[in-house]
Amino acid sequence: MDIEQLSSQAANVYDDNRFIRVDHSRLPDRGYNFEPVRLPDRSCRIEALPPEPLLLFQQFLPVWLVESWVCYTNSWASDRLEMLTNSCSDGQQPQSRLLDWKPTSVAEIFVWIATLIYMRIHKEPRIGDYWRTSQLGKKQPSHPIGKWMSLRRFQLLSRVLRLFDHTTIFVTTGDSFYSQTFSRVDDWSNHIQHISTTFFKSGTAIAIDECMVRFLGRSLETTTVPSKPISTGFKVWAVAQRGYFFGGSGTGRAGSSGLQVSDTPTGDCPHNYVANGSNGGFESHRVLYRVFLDKLFSSSSLFRRLRQLGHGATGTARRNCGLYRLLVKLKAGDNTAAGSIPFNCLKAIPTADNLVNQIAWKDNALVLFLSTVFTGIERVDRIRKRPTTDQPAARPMQEFSGEEPVKVISIPSIAATYNDEMNAVDRGDQMRAYWDLYRHVRRGGWRALAWDFLLEIALINSFILQQRGNPRWKPEKSQAEWRQRLVNDLVANHRRLNPCHVTLMNHGMCFTDHCHNFVPTALYASKWAAGPLSAS
Numbered sequence: 001m002d003i004e005q006l007s008s009q010a011a012n013v014y015d016d017n018r019f020i021r022v023d024h025s026r027l028p029d030r031g032y033n034f035e036p037v038r039l040p041d042r043s044c045r046i047e048a049l050p051p052e053p054l055l056l057f058q059q060f061l062p063v064w065l066v067e068s069w070v071c072y073t074n075s076w077a078s079d080r081l082e083m084l085t086n087s088c089s090d091g092q093q094p095q096s097r098l099l100d101w102k103p104t105s106v107a108e109i110f111v112w113i114a115t116l117i118y119m120r121i122h123k124e125p126r127i128g129d130y131w132r133t134s135q136l137g138k139k140q141p142s143h144p145i146g147k148w149m150s151l152r153r154f155q156l157l158s159r160v161l162r163l164f165d166h167t168t169i170f171v172t173t174g175d176s177f178y179s180q181t182f183s184r185v186d187d188w189s190n191h192i193q194h195i196s197t198t199f200f201k202s203g204t205a206i207a208i209d210e211c212m213v214r215f216l217g218r219s220l221e222t223t224t225v226p227s228k229p230i231s232t233g234f235k236v237w238a239v240a241q242r243g244y245f246f247g248g249s250g251t252g253r254a255g256s257s258g259l260q261v262s263d264t265p266t267g268d269c270p271h272n273y274v275a276n277g278s279n280g281g282f283e284s285h286r287v288l289y290r291v292f293l294d295k296l297f298s299s300s301s302l303f304r305r306l307r308q309l310g311h312g313a314t315g316t317a318r319r320n321c322g323l324y325r326l327l328v329k330l331k332a333g334d335n336t337a338a339g340s341i342p343f344n345c346l347k348a349i350p351t352a353d354n355l356v357n358q359i360a361w362k363d364n365a366l367v368l369f370l371s372t373v374f375t376g377i378e379r380v381d382r383i384r385k386r387p388t389t390d391q392p393a394a395r396p397m398q399e400f401s402g403e404e405p406v407k408v409i410s411i412p413s414i415a416a417t418y419n420d421e422m423n424a425v426d427r428g429d430q431m432r433a434y435w436d437l438y439r440h441v442r443r444g445g446w447r448a449l450a451w452d453f454l455l456e457i458a459l460i461n462s463f464i465l466q467q468r469g470n471p472r473w474k475p476e477k478s479q480a481e482w483r484q485r486l487v488n489d490l491v492a493n494h495r496r497l498n499p500c501h502v503t504l505m506n507h508g509m510c511f512t513d514h515c516h517n518f519v520p521t522a523l524y525a526s527k528w529a530a531g532p533l534s535a536s
Contacts, residue, residue: 030324031350034357037312037372039288044203044241046469053473053482054489056466059195060458061113065188066106072162074103079166097156104157107494111148112157114490116451117459117483118145120435127155127439148491163188163450181221181234182250184446188454193247196461199469202241205417207292209425211238211248215448216440221250229433234449243427244464245457250449290314290373292422295321298370303356312373314418317358319368324349327360327368334366341366343396346412348376361412364393369414378413431463431479432456459483 050056080098122143124130130143131151145154164184212230215222223235239246291306293315300322306313319328327349334341341362348359359369359376364387386401387394401407435456441448463482466475476482 029352031352031354034348034350034354034375036357036375037307037310039204039290039312039373042204042287045201046465047199047201049199049465049469049471051472052489053466053471053476053485054493056471057458057462057486059199060192060462061188061455062191063106065191066109068187069109069161069163070104070106072165073109073160076162076166077101077103077160097152098160100152101156101160104161108149108157109161110490110494112154112161113455114487114494115145115149115154116455117490118143118487120437121480121483121487123438125438127151148495163446181219181445182449185449185454188450189248192454192457192461196244196246196457199465200241200244200246200461202246202287202289204288205290205292205421206239206241206246207422207424208237208239208297209294209422210296211236211425211429213448213453214436214440215442215445217442217445219445221445234445234453236453238425238428240424240428242424242464243431244424244461245428248453248457286310288312290421292418292424294422295368300351300356300358300370303370303372304351304353307355307372312371314369314371314373314414316418317368317370321370323368324351324358327358330360331366331368334362341396343400344409344411346376359412359414361415362396363415364397367415369418371414374412374414374417376412376414379410380413380416381408382411382416383407384409384411428457428460431460434479435459435483459486462486 050059077098081101084096084099119127119130122130122141124141124143128151129140130145132140133142133146134140149157164187169180169184212223212225212228212233213236214230214233216232219234222233224232225235234250236248236250238248288310290312291314293313295316295318298315298317298321303313303315317323319331327347330341330347343362345362346359347361348357350357355372357369357371357375359371359374361367361369384397384401384407386405386407387397400409432453436452441452459479459482463476463479465471466473466482467477476485
């Protein structure tokens with residue numbers, strides 16, 4: 001496929017019909033008798049957990065799935081080695097680390113994952129620093145990773161490890177370059193979504209929002225959003241509750257279920273999640289939800305469709321999403337001399353069919369809402385601080401507060417509930433951001449999705465389950481303690497079964513069974529440690 005065809009595919013993804021011009025979105029008609037959707041409150045619950053912490057984590061990363069990775073990896077490496085062997089027929093030896101490849105195993109993959117988790121707990125600026133030891137006159141942290149796996153073997157596995165069958169991936173995805181990245185992690189993504197909803201039964205309120213997965217390499221699927229903490233990477237729509245992820249969907253062209261590539265307009269994405277819960281990542285046995293969205297998704301037609309399915313919806317709105325023209329005019333004149341609105345003032349206008357409520361509320365700025373749940377008259381008390389800035393947007397709040405630095409204000413329930421529930425995805429993103437590596441993925445976009453997103457979801461969800469559930473062990477209070485415990489259990493259970501773990505140290509070198517490489521170490525170079533030592 002040449003560059004012109006790729007450019008044509010990229011251009012075809014953009015569709016002007018997905019957007020509404022502001023001057024075409026001012027609806028002249030309105031309703032007067034809005035009836036909200038009444039849904040019973042349902043609290044979340046956590047099912048019985050496995051008897052051990054490692055077994056809980058391996059629910060998200062089961063042995064049978066790693067066995068398939070081992071088959072895919074060994075098959076890919078075997079084919080590549082055959083190609084390299086054929087290229088050596090002229091007598092020239094290629095300088096490739098792949099020539100040192102030995103078949104991997106399930107135990108070695110688990111040790112490699114434990115090493116990856118360990119690196120995210122104890123951060124170093126360079127990968128090689130984890131294998132360095134202190135020398136005379138030069139003290140530095142000593143890490144146990146060198147006893148688990150050699151540096152060269154770790155780097156080789158990081159490059160060779162495959163989560164998909166390389167012989168069929170191009171057949172299943174065809175010529176769609178936009179779906180190959182996400183489809184390579186589909187199996188693991190689908191399994192994580194299934195396990196996440198098996199142990200955690202969601203409550204009534206769920207949030208759908210976008211999150212970014214950092215990737216700095218070349219890809220047709222990356223997105224740049226300057227306002228995000230992760231400005232460049234893959235954009236994934238996620239469903240979450242209280243920081244616990246239920247599922248995700250990548251942007252791009254059509255794909256299968258799981259971490260799939262959506263081929264529908266942006267506004268249809270929440271409808272797919274809620275109406276088709278089995279694909280969206282949470283239980284769908286006619287369970288009704290109150291969905292919270294941001295202005296990227298909100299539209300009257302989407303909320304009307306969700307109401308027809310029995311679900312409630314609340315979200316912020318843009319001026320061009322089909323609002324009543326008076327609200328559009330109020331938003332356009334907000335914080336101007338001609339259109340200044342008093343603080344905490346609210347205006348609610350239903351749509352012409354009385355199915356969706358359109359609400360404008362004055363905070364520091366005028367906020368537009370769409371909702372099928374709130375009428376606008378519901379109120380709740382909240383403590384607000386008087387702004388200390390001299391920006392024009394803060395003046396309405398300053399005038400309302402007077403000289404009081406803190407004041408209890410009765411604000412609309414729609415704003416308070418939206419602030420409480422909409423941050424579910426952001427809370428999970430914040431937990432994920434704590435454990436980012438200094439070195440980011442630059443080659444292979446699916447690696448960023450696998451190790452920076454799916455692995456993090458498995459770690460975060462398992463941590464939340466043991467923290468909020470009733471485990472048979474003493475729950476870990478912090479993510480660092482939980483991850484370190486998983487590292488210890490993974491190494492203890494799989495290191496002895498790993499054919500590449502260090503078994504002999506002699507003359508200051510740590511040899512491996514068949515991994516072709518040794519790790520120099522100064523720790524055992526002194527006279528009292530010059531003899532053979534067992535590291536197992």
